[in-house]
Amino acid sequence: MTPAPFLEVKKASVAYGATTVLEGIDLAIAKGEFVALLGSSGCGKTTLLRTIAGFVKPVAGTISVAGRDVTRLPPDKRGMALVFQSYALWPHMTVAQNIGYGLKLRRQPADAIARRVAEMEALLGLTGLSRRKPAQLSGGQRQRVALGRALAIDPEILLLDEPLSNLDARIRLSVRHEIRALQRRLGITAVHVTHDREEAMVMADRIVILDGGRIAQAGTPEEVYNRPVSSFVAAFMGAENCVSLAGRVTGGHFAIAAGPTNAPCTVPLAGRPLVDGPVVARFRAEAATLVPADDASAKPEGTLVLSGRVESASYPGGHWRHAVVVGPDTVLVDAPAAFAPNTAVKVCVPPQALFLFSPAGAETAKAGPSAYKSNKASELAGA
Numbered sequence: 001m002t003p004a005p006f007l008e009v010k011k012a013s014v015a016y017g018a019t020t021v022l023e024g025i026d027l028a029i030a031k032g033e034f035v036a037l038l039g040s041s042g043c044g045k046t047t048l049l050r051t052i053a054g055f056v057k058p059v060a061g062t063i064s065v066a067g068r069d070v071t072r073l074p075p076d077k078r079g080m081a082l083v084f085q086s087y088a089l090w091p092h093m094t095v096a097q098n099i100g101y102g103l104k105l106r107r108q109p110a111d112a113i114a115r116r117v118a119e120m121e122a123l124l125g126l127t128g129l130s131r132r133k134p135a136q137l138s139g140g141q142r143q144r145v146a147l148g149r150a151l152a153i154d155p156e157i158l159l160l161d162e163p164l165s166n167l168d169a170r171i172r173l174s175v176r177h178e179i180r181a182l183q184r185r186l187g188i189t190a191v192h193v194t195h196d197r198e199e200a201m202v203m204a205d206r207i208v209i210l211d212g213g214r215i216a217q218a219g220t221p222e223e224v225y226n227r228p229v230s231s232f233v234a235a236f237m238g239a240e241n242c243v244s245l246a247g248r249v250t251g252g253h254f255a256i257a258a259g260p261t262n263a264p265c266t267v268p269l270a271g272r273p274l275v276d277g278p279v280v281a282r283f284r285a286e287a288a289t290l291v292p293a294d295d296a297s298a299k300p301e302g303t304l305v306l307s308g309r310v311e312s313a314s315y316p317g318g319h320w321r322h323a324v325v326v327g328p329d330t331v332l333v334d335a336p337a338a339f340a341p342n343t344a345v346k347v348c349v350p351p352q353a354l355f356l357f358s359p360a361g362a363e364t365a366k367a368g369p370s371a372y373k374s375n376k377a378s379e380l381a382g383a
């Protein structure tokens with residue numbers, strides 16, 4: 001059974017002046033859930049977070065917490081705390097004063113503030129740094145102070161706006177882990193904005209991918225990675241190789257027709273809303289294999305075999321990455337050993353790693369509006 005939503009955004013639209021930046025956002029988040037808002041620059045992630053926080057008012061729709069409509073409430077009455085990318089610490093205040101800042105604003109007695117600050121310092125590994133100013137801290141320590149200040153007020157909901165993007169790569173990995181462990185331990189509901197796919201994948205229970213102010217897909221990391229509902233989501237989740245094919249639906253399968261650079265093959269439809277005609281095929285560099293063009297070994301059933309020529313090879317570590325020209329397209333394919341430039345090769349993509357999409361609108365135009373139901377996304381077995 002799906003848990004009752006704790007934080008709910010219903011049909012929210014947001015505009016800056018005449019420009020609509022979020023449209024019809026529906027998002028239900030369970031208590032204790034960690035949700036990542038993922039998307040490219042300018043897609044509206046921060047705007048959605050700030051709308052939830054109450055700094056931006058939606059032109060339509062509502063925000064509610066535990067069934068209570070908070071759309072008209074000011075930010076400090078929503079039981080939420082926001083942590084920014086820039087930390088936004090007061091430079092003239094000590095660590096302890098920064099952490100206690102929200103409590104002081106709420107006119108808590110000094111001894112209660114001191115107790116809570118000490119608790120937060122212990123929780124975040126900041127004990128001993130109480131009297132330092134932000135300038136005397138590392139980036140990771142500053143971010144922990146910002147987190148301590150947010151958590152000190154005991155919020156029900158923690159909103160994180162790219163809190164790790166100013167940290168260097170190594171520290172980012174450990175703070176990522178710390179934030180997630182802390183969130184689990186405190187059972188706090190969290191919404192985390194990021195444009196880093198891997199960060200969203202490893203931290204979140206659920207990922208919400210935004211595209212141009214709309215939700216492109218929401219699902220567990222495994223769902224959005226293995227069962228993207230659109231070419232956009234597939235590309236965003238790393239299936240950047242893209243070739244054009246054509247085929248037709250036959251029973252429970254999609255029969256890909258022979259083309260100038262591909263042999264025919266038949267892949268399970270597995271609930272995919274495909275229709276007869278052209279399709280966009282996407283796959284990841286690491287999901288395909290590369291063999292010499294004269295390789296005659298049998299491939300697993302449903303494998304898409306593309307003919308191409310190696311353009312270049314590079315070594316990013318662990319494997320060789322090849323740029324392979326396939327007709328008008330160039331795809332990237334990994335292999336354990338390097339193929340020399342100009343080698344004629346076959347690119348083999350197993351059916352479970354091949355994401356196929358009919359052009360937008362084709363399914364409704366050809367098969368009627370009921371042909372595609374979003375819940376079918378969960379049935380893209382094997383895709």
Ligand SMILES: Nc1ncnc2c1ncn2[C@@H]1O[C@H](COP(=O)(O)OP(=O)(O)OP(=O)(O)O)[C@@H](O)[C@H]1O
Pocket residue numbers: 016021039040041042043044045046047048195
């Ligand atoms: N205060 C504002 N006034 C006008 N337009 C704004 C304002 N804030 C953001 N925008 C615009 O709204 C759109 C969404 O911005 P937003 O900051 O939500 O995107 P984002 O996905 O968080 O991007 P980034 O990853 O670059 O931070 C952008 O086109 C941006 O230029």
